[in-house]
Amino acid sequence: MEIQNLTSQSTIYTSNAWFCSCEEDGISGILIDSGCDPAILKQLHEIKLKAGRNPVKKIILTHSHYDHARLVKEIKEEYHAAVYASSPYTAEVDKVLIDGDVITCGRYHFEIVSIPGH
Incomplete structure (x- = not known):
């Protein structure tokens, strides 16, 4: 698994x-959190060009604050990705997650652990 921080070229908080x-x-x-800086969209587009196809299959939102979820609608529309979040009130959510849920991606499994706060 390769993990990339897409905020390394951010121009805003x-x-x-x-x-x-x-x-x-x-x-x-x-994609874990969409962030809010348009530079993230550019990086995803570069990944797509390199791959020659859609790289984003799923988006997991840790919570719905602006800085974590602002770009989710644009990314969901462009990449046709399913959106997972812990609240049914989160914009664009397709699947509400609860503690213990597992999201699979290839041979990897992400177990959801609820950590209230922030």
Whole structure:
């Protein structure tokens, strides 16, 4: 699995946005938080160009604060990715997660652990 921090070129304050390439092809994967800086969209587009196809299959939002979720609608629309979040009130959510849920990506498994706060 390769994990990329997509906020390394950010020009505004944003939370981290992580792209985990976890499919067997080494490209397709999961985006953890979308962030809010348009530079993230540019980096995802570069990954897509390099791959020659859609790399983002799933988006997991840790919570719905602006700096974590601002770009989720744009990314979901462009990449046709399913959005996972812990609240049904989170914008664009397709699947509400609860403690203990498991999201699979290739041979990797992400177990959801609820950590209230922040």
